[in-house]
Amino acid sequence: MDKKRIYDLGWSAAGASIGIAIVLWVVADGGSPFLLASLGGSMVFLFTLTGTEAAQPRALFGGHLGGALIGILAFQFFGDALWVSVLAVVLTMVYMVTTRTIHPPAGANPLFMVHHHAGIYVLLKPVLLGVGILFLVAFVWSRVRPGKSYPVNWK
Numbered sequence: 001m002d003k004k005r006i007y008d009l010g011w012s013a014a015g016a017s018i019g020i021a022i023v024l025w026v027v028a029d030g031g032s033p034f035l036l037a038s039l040g041g042s043m044v045f046l047f048t049l050t051g052t053e054a055a056q057p058r059a060l061f062g063g064h065l066g067g068a069l070i071g072i073l074a075f076q077f078f079g080d081a082l083w084v085s086v087l088a089v090v091l092t093m094v095y096m097v098t099t100r101t102i103h104p105p106a107g108a109n110p111l112f113m114v115h116h117h118a119g120i121y122v123l124l125k126p127v128l129l130g131v132g133i134l135f136l137v138a139f140v141w142s143r144v145r146p147g148k149s150y151p152v153n154w155k
Contacts, residue, residue, distance in 0.1 A: 016047040019137035041105025046138035063103030067092040071113025
């Protein structure tokens with residue numbers, strides 16, 4: 001690996017460490033760390049794949065909130081059977097494609113919501129709060145880091 005790639009990876013790793021540490025400190029309540037698992041995948045997009053469409057705010061927030069809401073509603077209406085998880089994930093995929101909010105880590109959210117019998121307040125904490133913190137850290141970190149800017153586009 002050349003020096004520039006090592007340098008970029010070091011900056012990415014430092015920013016990602018700060019971001020996920022703050023999220024875990026603020027949002028984790030010991031109840032279910034799995035509700036935060038998709039944020040680990042988001043961290044990869046925000047700190048290493050910053051220029052991709054999937055890393056932009058529309059996809060980040062829309063994918064996470066939409067996928068979580070779909071999972072919550074699926075559980076609330078139909079329970080936690082296997083077919084409910086399948087339905088929730090497929091509906092999340094359709095939602096992300098039709099709304100241009102494709103954020104692959106958020107595809108896990110409906111599974112977590114159904115499996116953990118999540119209520120509507122999970123949208124606020126940990127989902128919105130966790131995603132918001134990661135976004136803010138990535139935004140600030142990109143202004144500290146030389147030569148990078150996040151987000152690349154707000155649409």
